[in-house]
Amino acid sequence: MNDLNAPRAAVPSWRARPAYQQPSYPDAAALEAVGADLRSRPPLVFAGEVDALRAQMAAASQGRAFVLMGGDCAESFEDSSATSIRLKVQTILQMAAVLTYAASTPVVKIGRMAGQYAKPRSADTETRDGVTLPSYRGDSVNDHAFTPEARVPDPARMLEAYLRAGTTLNLIRAFTMGGYADLREVHSWNRGFMANPAYKRFESFAVEIDRAMRFMEAAGVDFDALRQVDFYASHEALLLEYEDAMIRQDSRSGRLYDTSAHLLWVGERTRGAGDAHVALLEGVHNPVGVKIGPTTSRDELLALIDHLNPNGDPGRLSLITRMGAQRIRQALPALVEAVQADGRPVTWITDPMHGNTITSDNGYKTRRFDTIMAEVRGFFEVHRELGTVPGGIHVELTGDDVTECLGGGEQIDEAALARRYETLVDPRLNHQQSLEMAFEVAELLRG
Ligand SMILES: O=C[C@H](O)[C@H](O)COP(=O)(O)O
Ligand SMILES: C=C(OP(=O)(O)O)C(=O)O
Numbered sequence: 222m223n224d225l226n227a228p229r230a231a232v233p234s235w236r237a238r239p240a241y242q243q244p245s246y247p248d249a250a251a252l253e254a255v256g257a258d259l260r261s262r263p264p265l266v267f268a269g270e271v272d273a274l275r276a277q278m279a280a281a282s283q284g285r286a287f288v289l290m291g292g293d294c295a296e297s298f299e300d301s302s303a304t305s306i307r308l309k310v311q312t313i314l315q316m317a318a319v320l321t322y323a324a325s326t327p328v329v330k331i332g333r334m335a336g337q338y339a340k341p342r343s344a345d346t347e348t349r350d351g352v353t354l355p356s357y358r359g360d361s362v363n364d365h366a367f368t369p370e371a372r373v374p375d376p377a378r379m380l381e382a383y384l385r386a387g388t389t390l391n392l393i394r395a396f397t398m399g400g401y402a403d404l405r406e407v408h409s410w411n412r413g414f415m416a417n418p419a420y421k422r423f424e425s426f427a428v429e430i431d432r433a434m435r436f437m438e439a440a441g442v443d444f445d446a447l448r449q450v451d452f453y454a455s456h457e458a459l460l461l462e463y464e465d466a467m468i469r470q471d472s473r474s475g476r477l478y479d480t481s482a483h484l485l486w487v488g489e490r491t492r493g494a495g496d497a498h499v500a501l502l503e504g505v506h507n508p509v510g511v512k513i514g515p516t517t518s519r520d521e522l523l524a525l526i527d528h529l530n531p532n533g534d535p536g537r538l539s540l541i542t543r544m545g546a547q548r549i550r551q552a553l554p555a556l557v558e559a560v561q562a563d564g565r566p567v568t569w570i571t572d573p574m575h576g577n578t579i580t581s582d583n584g585y586k587t588r589r590f591d592t593i594m595a596e597v598r599g600f601f602e603v604h605r606e607l608g609t610v611p612g613g614i615h616v617e618l619t620g621d622d623v624t625e626c627l628g629g630g631e632q633i634d635e636a637a638l639a640r641r642y643e644t645l646v647d648p649r650l651n652h653q654q655s656l657e658m659a660f661e662v663a664e665l666l667r668g
């Protein structure tokens with residue numbers, strides 16, 4: 222195991238760059254103390270694992286693997302129970318089994334989990350019934366409750382985020398290494414999903430997978446060897462003080478790693494090539510992602526590649542496009558062509574959630590299942606037309622039966638949103654909707 226506690230080389234200076242979406246902490250000394258505390262603590266992930274993911278992201282950029290990244294928009298401290306973590310892991314494993322069969326390649330499983338505690342917001346304040354307070358920015362910054370005290374940023378929350386991430390990761394490792402990921406078990410869960418008449422249209426698919434499983438068994442495949450899977454953690458590298466405090470140097474290679482997660486991404490609101498967030502990720506060896514919205518220019522994109530993957534190392538940089546179903550076919554091709562002409566490899570991933578957010582007539586922030594799928598289809602079509610590789614999907618989902626997104630086989634309508642709307646920020650696909658998406662993406666993967 223690499224030694225990630227070794228003294229740290231100088232981290233490239235993001236402090237001199239413009240930094241957006243950061244909390245303003247009232248107590249600078251308290252912030253400094255938390256930073257010092259975090260720096261003294263063990264890493265959450267290890268260099269060898271991070272390098273393994275980088276190699277798998279490289280495979281995905283070449284069509285030799287497919288990335289499935291999913292989890293809450295905002296994880297909460299309150300909802301970090303074993304059941305909630307288990308159901309998310311289960312949902313991702315079930316989706317991955319379907320996608321693996323369809324793609325005939327390994328599926329790289331990455332949770333938006335164990336660290337997704339900081340949120341960029343479109344407004345600095347929130348007003349309810351004439352009262353205006355600072356916006357909720359994720360549990361690692363402030364509290365969701367709508368009171369003046371709750372909304373004050375508290376640096377001690379970063380320490381809590383570190384501890385929650387550690388316990389979440391511990392449970393994920395236990396599930397995925399301890400037999401919970403057994404392919405036979407995962408397949409039987411998927412059979413349960415198929416038993417619902419709402420998903421009858423996928424039946425022939427399920428029958429095929431069934432047959433493939435029996436073939437494997439007859440051919441003597443050692444299913445016990447398939448009981449363990451690699452499962453990685455990712456989150457948005459938003460909170461600069463936290464991410465900086467989690468950087469460690471690998472004593473064998475001398476490289477710096479952000480040990481808060483295997484993969485970190487920069488959000489659409491903080492992705493300026495000359496800004497602090499990109500500078501922070503420039504200095505670390507993790508695989509990184511950048512969210513790419515519909516207004517991104519070719520020059521912005523090439524500048525991001527110059528900063529984040531100057532040498533064109535495969536697996537280093539993923540471009541996570543979130544254009545909106547209406548705009549993807551117009552906005553994506555020029556960007557793909559620019560990257561193609563540049564020649565440095567990237568892993569293209571679709572985030573069909575963030576460009577498709579609407580407000581329902583009864584006031585819920587929501588998304589339609591059909592619109593989400595329309596963006597995924599647009600993503601596949603553009604890449605197929607240009608001869609590039611659709612490398613993966615990035616989705617906001619949960620393993621619970623929430624009612625936050627409209628539609629899908631269960632036909633969640635506006636009235637149903639009131640039933641179980643639990644997200645702290647953006648609406649997530651529920652367990653059933655997530656599996657339905659996996660079957661639809663499977664059809665796209667088979668072309
Ligand atoms: O999750 C992403 C962003 O934080 C979110 O889409 C912004 O939401 P807001 O417009 O409610 O701030
Ligand atoms: C904030 C998010 O996305 P984006 O940066 O693409 O808006 C997110 O993934 O929750």
Ligand SMILES: [Mn+2]
Pocket residue numbers: 294295575617646647
């Ligand atoms: Mn979100």
